[in-house]
Amino acid sequence: MIGFIGGGNMAEALIKGLIASNRKDIYVSEPTADRRLYISQQYTVITTQDNAALASAADIIVIAVKPQIISAVAAGLSDVDFSQKTIVSIAAGVSISYLKHAFRTNNVVRVMPNTPALVLKGMSVISAAEAIAPQTMDNVKAIFSSIGKVVFLPEKHMDAVTAVSGSGPAFISFFVKSIIEGGVKLGLDSETASMLALQTLAGTSELLVSRSPDDVIKMVSSPGGTTVAGLQVFTDRDGAGLIADVLMAAARRSAELNIKE
Ligand SMILES: NC(=O)c1ccc[n+]([C@@H]2O[C@H](COP(=O)([O-])OP(=O)(O)OC[C@H]3O[C@@H](n4cnc5c(N)ncnc54)[C@H](OP(=O)(O)O)[C@@H]3O)[C@@H](O)[C@H]2O)c1
Structure with missing residues (x-):
């Protein structure tokens, strides 16, 4: 199951893309009730306001909140065992080493998508921690391929990527x-x-x-x-x-x- 923590604009683009490519095992955690209602009705996916319940249920957890609240989100998940799960962060500027530390796992992937993802013409650049298995990378690639093109690059290029395709x-x-x-x-x-x-x-x-x-x-x-x-x-x-x-x-x-x- 793919879980989204944060059901904002970028999560919605990904959910739209996943639904269009026939993925149905999607779970979304979002604090605002109106937004939960909208997402669940528009895309027929399960929603919750409980990040820990979502993180326990999902295999791939997409962190789609603003960068500055990632530490609070991670702190709220301190009881979740991430050893068999993958954290996929789309938060701009949040490094793989920070994510590893915050979520207490080496199974971390960092992705920089861009706004044309909203019309399924996105450009996503993926950098992964060494621990990620090829099968998991294929799964992550499939998620972002549903909203446009995907390339894999070492994390050191993320500032250039942010300038070229992000901005x-x-x-x-x-x-x-x-x-x-x-x-x-x-x-x-x-x-x-x-x-x-x-x-x-x-x-x-x-x-x-x-x-x-x-x-x-x-x-x-x-x-x-x-x-x-x-x-x-x-x-x-x-x-x-x-x-x-x-x-x-x-x-x-x-x-x-x-x-x-
Ligand atoms: N938009 C882009 O073009 C773009 C491109 C590349 C990367 N990104 C990255 O994508 C991430 C999301 O951006 P966005 O544009 O989708 O932002 P957004 O529309 O503000 O979405 C963030 C969502 O997270 C929810 N949220 C806040 N606190 C939460 C919590 N503790 N647990 C669960 N959900 C929570 C917010 O709910 P409330 O509104 O109720 O607070 C909001 O619905 C950011 O980190 C950004 O850097 C965005």
Whole structure:
């Protein structure tokens, strides 16, 4: 059984994905009664407000609460024997060593999903403690594959992952918002500018599945043409350097916020 401690946004995305991939053995622990009612009615899963009852029943326990309350959640589970269970934390910045210590087990997996998981187009990066058996890893992979793509990386990359795919949806949305505002400055109404920008984003994402960014840039650019004129501004103002700085700032902040021990 897969148990979720915390039935918020990210847990809901995972529950939706699991149901869509025909998993039915799902149990959710959530303190707010209205939220429990919503989750149980919407997805036909069992809910509880008792984290310990959930942790005792589940084999895989997904920790889906905010990072700052993990220690309180772990303290409330001090009577649970985790030796035959796996803790899967999606809490941003909470290290594997902290999780091992808090839950008194080496069976710990850390995952960084991202917000597009809400529409089953997520990118999840998984880092696991050495103790995790291959069969368990397959089970964890299946959970996150239900909300999008999965890759395995060593934990040392988690700050970079947080910058690229964790914060990435906000950076890309900022870019899209700026394109819409630029279109409005050029005289388009905001609804039209928005439609043009969003469809261009969706279409370009599809193109980028089978072509490299450089290929797409080449396809759109003709010598002396409009695209080249626009791209020249990126070059003149070091647009690539600016974006690298944005990612660097996010990764640095991720490192500062990490809960390590
Ligand atoms: N959202 C994202 O895009 C994203 C991406 C990557 C990682 N994450 C990570 O995912 C985790 C959950 O994020 P979220 O966006 O889903 O947050 P969220 O919507 O606030 O969900 C957290 C849920 O946990 C519940 N909760 C609070 N205390 C609890 C307790 N003691 N026991 C059980 N449940 C409790 C909360 O209930 P109340 O509301 O009643 O307090 C809430 O329903 C976070 O650690 C975050 O870092 C999120």
